[in-house]
Amino acid sequence: xxxxxxxxxxxxxxxxxxxxxxxxxxxxxxxxxxxxxxxxxxxxxxxxxxxxxxxxxxxxxxxxxxxxxxxxxxxxxxxxxxxxxxxxxxxxxxxxxxxxxxxxxxxxxxxxxxxxxxxxxxxxxxxxxxxxxxxxxxxxxxxxxxxxxxxxxxxxxxxxxxxxxxxxxxxxxxxxxxxxxxxxxxxxxxxxxxxxxxxxxxxxxxxxxxxxxxxxxxxxxxxxxxxxxxxxxxxxxxxxxxxxxxxxxxxxxxxxxxxxxxxxxxxxxxxxxxxxxxxxxxxxxxxxxxxxxxxxxxxxxxxxxxxxxxxxxxxxxxxxxxxxxxxxxxxxxxxxxxxxxxxxxxxxxxxxxxxxxxxxxxxxxxxxxxxxxxxxxxxxxxxxxxxxxxxxxxxxxxxxxxxxxxxxxxxxxxxxxxxxxxxxxxxxxxxxxxxxxxxxxxxxxxxxxxxxxxxxxxxxxxxxxxxxxxxxxx
Amino acid sequence: xxxxxxxxxxxxxxxxxxxxxxxxxxxxxxxxxxxxxxxxxxxxxxxxxxxxxxxxxxxxxxxxxxxxxxxxxxxxxxxxxxxxxxxxxxxxxxxxxxxxxxxxxxxxxxxxxxxxxxxxxxxxxxxxxxxxxxxxxxxxxxxxxxxxxxxxxxxxxxxxxxxxxxxxxxxxxxxxxxxxxxxxxxxxxxxxxxxxxxxxxxxxxxxxxxxxxxxxxxxxxxxxxxxxxxxxxxxxxxxxxxxxxxxxxxxxxxxxxxxxxxxxxxxxxxxxxxxxxxxxxxxxxxxxxxxxxxxxxxxxxxxxxxxxxxxxxxxxxxxxxxxxxxxxxxxxxxxxxxxxxxxxxxxxxxxxxxxxxxxxxxxxxxxxxxxxxxxxxxxxxxxxxxxxxxxxxxxxxxxxxxxxxxxxxxxxxxxxxxxxxxxxxxxxxxxxxxxxxxxxxxxxxxxxxxxxxxxxxxxxxxxxxxxxxxxxxx
Numbered sequence: 001x002x003x004x005x006x007x008x009x010x011x012x013x014x015x016x017x018x019x020x021x022x023x024x025x026x027x028x029x030x031x032x033x034x035x036x037x038x039x040x041x042x043x044x045x046x047x048x049x050x051x052x053x054x055x056x057x058x059x060x061x062x063x064x065x066x067x068x069x070x071x072x073x074x075x076x077x078x079x080x081x082x083x084x085x086x087x088x089x090x091x092x093x094x095x096x097x098x099x100x101x102x103x104x105x106x107x108x109x110x111x112x113x114x115x116x117x118x119x120x121x122x123x124x125x126x127x128x129x130x131x132x133x134x135x136x137x138x139x140x141x142x143x144x145x146x147x148x149x150x151x152x153x154x155x156x157x158x159x160x161x162x163x164x165x166x167x168x169x170x171x172x173x174x175x176x177x178x179x180x181x182x183x184x185x186x187x188x189x190x191x192x193x194x195x196x197x198x199x200x201x202x203x204x205x206x207x208x209x210x211x212x213x214x215x216x217x218x219x220x221x222x223x224x225x226x227x228x229x230x231x232x233x234x235x236x237x238x239x240x241x242x243x244x245x246x247x248x249x250x251x252x253x254x255x256x257x258x259x260x261x262x263x264x265x266x267x268x269x270x271x272x273x274x275x276x277x278x279x280x281x282x283x284x285x286x287x288x289x290x291x292x293x294x295x296x297x298x299x300x301x302x303x304x305x306x307x308x309x310x311x312x313x314x315x316x317x318x319x320x321x322x323x324x325x326x327x328x329x330x331x332x333x334x335x336x337x338x339x340x341x342x343x344x345x346x347x348x349x350x351x352x353x354x355x356x357x358x359x360x361x362x363x364x365x366x367x368x369x370x371x372x373x374x375x376x377x378x379x380x381x382x383x384x385x386x387x388x389x390x391x392x393x394x395x396x397x398x399x400x401x402x403x404x405x406x407x408x409x410x411x412x413x414x415x416x417x418x419x420x421x422x423x424x425x426x427x428x429x430x431x432x433x434x435x436x437x438x439x440x441x442x443x444x445x446x447x448x449x450x451x452x453x454x455x456x457x458x459x460x461x462x463x464x465x466x467x468x469x470x471x472x473x474x
Numbered sequence: 475x476x477x478x479x480x481x482x483x484x485x486x487x488x489x490x491x492x493x494x495x496x497x498x499x500x501x502x503x504x505x506x507x508x509x510x511x512x513x514x515x516x517x518x519x520x521x522x523x524x525x526x527x528x529x530x531x532x533x534x535x536x537x538x539x540x541x542x543x544x545x546x547x548x549x550x551x552x553x554x555x556x557x558x559x560x561x562x563x564x565x566x567x568x569x570x571x572x573x574x575x576x577x578x579x580x581x582x583x584x585x586x587x588x589x590x591x592x593x594x595x596x597x598x599x600x601x602x603x604x605x606x607x608x609x610x611x612x613x614x615x616x617x618x619x620x621x622x623x624x625x626x627x628x629x630x631x632x633x634x635x636x637x638x639x640x641x642x643x644x645x646x647x648x649x650x651x652x653x654x655x656x657x658x659x660x661x662x663x664x665x666x667x668x669x670x671x672x673x674x675x676x677x678x679x680x681x682x683x684x685x686x687x688x689x690x691x692x693x694x695x696x697x698x699x700x701x702x703x704x705x706x707x708x709x710x711x712x713x714x715x716x717x718x719x720x721x722x723x724x725x726x727x728x729x730x731x732x733x734x735x736x737x738x739x740x741x742x743x744x745x746x747x748x749x750x751x752x753x754x755x756x757x758x759x760x761x762x763x764x765x766x767x768x769x770x771x772x773x774x775x776x777x778x779x780x781x782x783x784x785x786x787x788x789x790x791x792x793x794x795x796x797x798x799x800x801x802x803x804x805x806x807x808x809x810x811x812x813x814x815x816x817x818x819x820x821x822x823x824x825x826x827x828x829x830x831x832x833x834x835x836x837x838x839x840x841x842x843x844x845x846x847x848x849x850x851x852x853x854x855x856x857x858x859x860x861x862x863x864x865x866x867x868x869x870x871x872x873x874x875x876x877x878x879x880x881x882x883x884x885x886x887x888x889x890x891x892x893x894x895x896x897x898x899x900x901x902x903x904x905x906x907x908x909x910x911x912x913x914x915x916x917x918x919x920x921x922x923x924x925x926x927x928x929x930x931x932x933x934x935x936x937x938x939x940x941x942x943x944x945x946x947x948x
Contacts, residue, residue, distance in 0.1 A: 021495040022656050022678075030650055030675035032689030039691075039712040045698065089681040095716060135698060142692075146651040147659060154654070176504055177620040178816050180628070182496050183655030185621060201504035204496075207563040215506030217513075218616075219833045220823035224519065224609060228943050238513040242569060248835045250943035281836040332816050341815040342652050342806050349694035359693045361722045362755040469702050469724035 015079045017072045017148070020183045026082045026107070027089065029143040034090065037136045038100045047353035048111075049135035050370050051142065052127045053149060054348075059340035063443025064121045064433060066160050066426055067128050068191050069152030071118065073145050074412050077109045080141060109137050113407035116373070117417065119156075119194055119425035120402060121433060123446050125388055126373045127403060128153070128345075135352060142347045150345045151184060155191035158312075158337035160430060161440060162330050163196035165312035167319055170327040172214045173200040174307055175335030188335040194423050196430075201329070209419055214329075216242065216277070222249040232262040236273070240266065244275040244305055247290065252281055256290040260297040275303035275326070283308075284323040291324040305329060311338065312440055358461055360469075367454065368461050374399030382432050389451035396451075489553045491546045491622070494657045500556045500581070501563070503617040508564065511610045512574045521827035522585075523609035524844050525616065526601045527623060528822075533814035537917025538595045538907060540634050540900055541602050542665050543626030545592065547619050548886050551583045554615060583611050587881035590847070591891065593630075593668055593899035594876060595907060597920045599862055600847045601877060602627070602819075609826060616821045624819045625658060629665035632786075632811035634904060635914060636804050637670035639786040641793055644801035646688045647674040648781055649809030662809040668897050670904075675803070683893055688803075690716065690751070696723040706736040710747070714740065718749040718779055721764065726755055730764045734771040749777035749800070757782075758797040765798040779803060785812065786914055832935055834943075841928065842935050848873030856906050863925035870925075 015025035022028060040046070055065060082090075082104045090096055090104070111133020116122055128149055131138045163171050173192040179185040189205030199214035200206065206213035217235055225231035228250060236243045245262065247255035256276065263273035276294070278286050287304050294302045306318065307329030315328050332338070348366045349357050358368040370391035376399040378384040387396050395401065406413050417425070436444035489499035496502060514520075529539060556564075556578045564570050564578070585607020590596055602623055605612045637645050647666040653659040663679030673688035674680065680687035691709055699705035702724060710717045719736065721729035730750065737747035750768070752760050761778050768776045780792065781803030789802050806812070822840045823831050832842040844865035850873040852858040861870050869875065880887050891899070910918035 017656070020656065021497065023495065024678055024681065027678040027681055028650070028656060028659070029677055030648070030689050031677050031680075031687040032675065032692055034677065035690050035709075035713060035716075036692060036695040039695070039709050040698070042712045043708050049694075049698065051694070086681070089677075093680075093687070095713065139694060142694075143651045144656075147653065147656065150652050151655045174504070176502070177617045177821075178624050178819065179621065180654030180810070180815075181625045181657030181661060182491070182494065182502060182618075182621065183657040185502070187655060201506065203503055203505050203508065203563075204498055204501040206505075206567075207498065207501055207560070213505040213567070215504050216509050218506055218510060219835065220523075220525070220613060220616075221506075221510040221513070223823055223831045223833055224514075224523065224826045234517050235509075235513050238516045239509060239569065242509075250834045250939060254944050279835065280838050336654070336810075336815045338815055341654075341810045341812055345652070347651075349697055352698045357697045359697055360724045361693065361753065364754050465724060470728050 015076050017075065017183065017186070020186060024083050024086045025076060025144065026080055026140070027086045029140065033140050033142055035095070037140050038096050040136050040139070041100045041103055042097070046134050046136070048132055049138045049349055050130055050132045050351040051138050051347050052350045052371065053129045053145065054125055054127050054346065055122070056344040056346060056364070057124050059343070061339055061441070061443070062157060063437040063439060064123060064157070064446060065153055065343070066156040066195060066429070067116045067120045067122050067153055068118050068156035068194055069149040069187070070115050070129065070406065071416060072148040072152070073129070074113065074407055074416070076144050076148060077113070077141060077407060077410065078412060080109045082107055107140070108410060109133065109141060110410040111137050111407070112405065112409070114403040115406045116402045117404065117422070117425060119422040119429060121383070121429040123386060123448050125367060125448065126386065127371050130370060130403065132370070146345060146347050150343060152187050152191045153345070154337045154341065154343055155188050155335060156195050156426070158340070159192040159195035159197060159334055160426065161312040162315060162328070162334050164430070164438065165316040165319070165440060166328055169319070169325065170198040171196065172327060172329045173197050173202065173331070173335070174329040175331035176202045178332040179335045184335070190419065192334065193419065194426050196423065196427060216244040217246050219246065219249045222246060228255060229258045229261065232258055233265070236262055236266055236271070240269070240271040243273055244277050245273070246277045246279060248278055248280045252278060252286045253289055253293070256293045259302070260293060260299060263299045263302060264297070273299065273302050275305050277305040277307060277329070279308040283325070284318050284321040287323040287325050303327060307331070309333070316440060356457060356461055358458065358465065360462065360465060368458055369454065371454070373402040375402055377432070382434055383446070385447035385449060387449050387451055388454060390454050390457065393451060393453040489550050491549065491657065491660070494660060498557050498560045499550060499618065500554055500614070501560050503614065507614050507616055509569070511614050512570050514610050514613070515574045515577055516571070520608050520610070522606055523612045523823055524604055524606045524825040525612050525821050526824045526845065527603045527619065528599055528601050528820065529596070530818040530820060530838070531598050533817070535813055535915070535917070536631060537911040537913060538597060538631070538920060539627055539817070540630040540669060540903070541590045541594045541596050541627055542592050542630035542668055543623035543661070544589050544603065544880065545890060546622045546626070547603070548587065548881055548890070550618050550622060551587070551615060551881060551884065552886060554583045556581055581614070582884060583607065583615060584884040585611050585881070586879065588877040589880045590876045591878065591896070591899060593896040593903060595857070595903040597860060597922050599841060599922065600860065601845050604844060604877065606844070620819060620821050624817060626661050626665045627819070628811045628815065628817055629662050629809060630669050630900070632814070633666040633669035633671060633808055634900065635786040636789060636802070636808050638904070638912065639790040639793070639914060640802055643799065644672040645670065646801060646803045647671050647676065647809070648803040648805035650676045652806040653809045658809070664893065666808065667893065668900050670897065670901060690718040691720050693720065693723045696720060702729060703732045703735065706732055707739070710736055710740055710745070714743070714745040717747055718751050719747070720751045720753060722752060722754045726752060726760045727763055727767070730767045733776070734767060734773060737773045737776060738771070747773065747776050749779050751779040751781060751803070753782040757799070758792050758795040761792070761797040761799050777801060781805070783807070790914060830931060830935055832932065832939065834936065834939060842932055843928065845928070847876040849876055851906070856908055857920070859921035859923060861923050861925055862928060864928050864931065867925060867927040
């Protein structure tokens with residue numbers, strides 16, 4: 001039943017990202033994309049432009065990011081079109097000429113996309129993707145492309161920290177209830193899985209992505225019964241092979257003793273209690289006490305599961321304190337990336353009609369030109385440094401090029417990697433990061449060098465642009 | 475064309491929230507809702523339960539929250555059902571008995587919902603809504619109900635701060651590109667509009683909610699032309715009635731002089747330049763300089779629009795510094811609620827089969843029983859204090875009850891307020907908040923009293939529960 005494949009729909013004006021379908025996807029844009037497009041159309045500006053998607057700088061707690069969300073962005077490009085409802089709405093705004101609206105009626109994205117594979121570690125200024133297409137096309141898809149890749153990159157880059165903090169113990173995505181909406185809840189499950197989470201509480205993510213769903217009982221269940229132990233017994237009756245008892249509804253230690261009673265009852269029926277869950281209180285102390293109670297009752301096989309407001313900091317603290325916890329349910333703070341809920345991610349034009357382009361906005365200067373990133377490794381196999389270079393300059397002596405062509409003439413280059421393959425890539429990338437770059441706290445910056453050709457072209461263009469544009473003459 | 479009405483679909487297993495359609499909505503849940511439901515089903519526990527949705531405590535920067543998201547939650551309850559795909563997936567997990575799966579096939583939500591109207595200011599422990607339904611129904615909708623109301627309440631509560639900081643100047647939602655996904659982008663536009671924003675850049679929100687869309691040009695547009703002034707002239711040709719020129723692509727002051735040239739050219743054609751936009755640099759200083767340049771050229775009617783990484787703190791700082799800014803485009807930090815991206819919002823059982831219920835989890839004790847909130851005003855019309863009371867106790871002498879019945883037997887009580895009405899309610903609520911509660915920084919706590927009956931019932935139940943459940947005997 002789980003389907004590792006893609007859920008893609010190309011029906012007119014609709015886009016499916018996993019189970020979230022958006023009608024009139026082409027209107028899922030900032031208005032200015034359309035006003036600019038109308039002006040390009042009127043001025044007959046139809047040459048190819050290249051836009052580059054990158055992150056200007058990292059949040060202080062991030063030494064690296066994990067690229068994610070590309071698949072959704074490519075599916076969107078394949079299904080990007082204007083429905084008749086969309087055209088009628090735009091006409092109602094009384095801003096757009098009929099000829100432009102006619103042009104939109106048959107609009108399709110026909111361009112090329114080069115991108116870093118999902119699951120790859122990336123650093124500031126490195127393009128996650130570059131779109132090359134007639135300028136109207138490359139412009140109109142901006143908002144949606146940023147939205148889809150920003151979201152999953154934020155989520156995967158946070159989730160991988162939790163996985164690192166858990167040091168091999170299982171991490172389960174528990175966050176659906178407080179993600180920013182349904183779409184974010186689905187992408188959170190996908191992103192956490194890419195980052196190394198084992199399971200998700202999100203059942204629809206189980207159906208959509210083939211991730212194993214996890215979960216047993218809440219406090220409401222325990223308290224709906226006259227006595228706590230009645231609830232434990234009832235659950236064990238219903239799920240003799242999958243019972244994890246929630247211990248903290250009233251008193252965790254008292255509940256652990258009840259779990260022993262129920263665990264022994266299960267043994268007498270030839271069953272085994274799977275686990276117990278702690279969800280509040282001094283988790284390190286309680287886990288130690290509960291482990292002792294279970295072990296001294298001969299229930300050493302019962303796993304201890306911790307949840308409740310956890311994040312990578314707390315997971316790390318608990319394991320450093322020696323808490324005997326076997327698995328972590330991590331939710332809200334991971335899925336909303338509470339310490340860094342957004343990235344300074346931008347989609348900027350770098351070339352138009354064969355001419356390199358930059359902007360000089362204070363604090364937001366962009367690097368011109370189409371680019372490639374070359375990643376070099378040390379003799380130990382660890383990542384050593386990257387070179388950010390122009391696409392058309394000779395590659396350095398060593399270094400793997402990261403950007404690959406993933407869409408040609410508006411069609412995805414098949415086969416797209418499976419989610420399992422993306423997850424493996426992420427694990428391999430994280431394994432070979434320098435330790436100080438991978439650190440949870442005060443990460444060191446990774447070494448990214450700018451090629452001599454890039455610097456020379458940038459400096460020359462900056463000087464030329466300043467000479468013509470920073471004076472008031474015309 | 476803009477439709478102020480609701481976009482609701484009740485096709486089998488699908489749910490539309492605005493333009494975001496989710497298939498298999500009933501699976502958009504944490505697995506434990508289904509395992510608990512299976513156990514309730516097996517134990518024949520079918521009595522009515524009441525669950526209460528509330529926020530335990532406010533983020534430090536919030537003195538109040540604006541309730542939002544109820545309409546989507548109610549639409550979800552009306553369309554909550556299991557598709558045949560959903561049932562087949564659940565069967566594939568090999569955890570659920572055929573009789574339970576048969577029960578799910580015909581499952582519908584048939585319960586009652588009482589709720590605080592959208593746009594209302596709310597405070598900690600006050601229920602945003604209470605669901606009363608057979609326990610399986612009230613349990614199964616938990617995850618989705620929290621998700622939808624949490625999201626919009628987070629967003630509206632942040633956006634209202636920006637509107638307050640702008641002191642009557644227009645706020646425009648600019649955040650779609652970095653919201654957490656498509657759904658969050660749509661709800662951000664709706665929530666910001668409720669909170670008092672005038673317009674949105676999100677075109678699909680224009681179509682869906684009837685909010686006026688806003689936007690003109692980006693840096694990419696300017697730099698796609700050989701010279702900046704060429705881009706200004708081209709845009710003015712395309713949109714003679716709606717041209718706002720972006721000034722900071724190369725040099726803001728130099729560009730302001732070019733805007734004067736283009737503005738005068740427009741005047742000679744009988745047109746008027748609408749505005750200029752500043753997007754980087756020292757905004758207070760640049761706004762003052764640009765205003766001077768425009769005014770001394772006789773272009774006093776040209777508005778100055780500010781954008782670029784703004785939030786309520788920065789808007790407040792700019793206006794306090796006297797920056798002559800007429801409107802603010804506010805995006806990422808408002809829409810992801812960067813300083814408080816989640817709320818400690820919970821959906822807890824408070825009554826089952828005629829029995830009051832609480833939990834005693836450390837730091838997370840819940841208040842028992844079905845409740846009502848009474849809101850009293852002072853002689854000046856300002857809000858004075860609230861009373862959190864039991865639903866079945868006599869109301870206090872004065873105080874307006876906030877929770878109203880919004881769903882009966884699984885159907886929305888019509889008419890549901892229009893978005894315009896919700897926006898008005900929010901404006902009225904915010905206007906009568908005590909000044910110190912409404913403060914952007916270090917807000918004072920609002921006075922919420924717990925009724926004597928509630929306290930008495932809580933203490934008695936706590937004592938009884940502790941007596942039976944915090945000892946290891948059974």
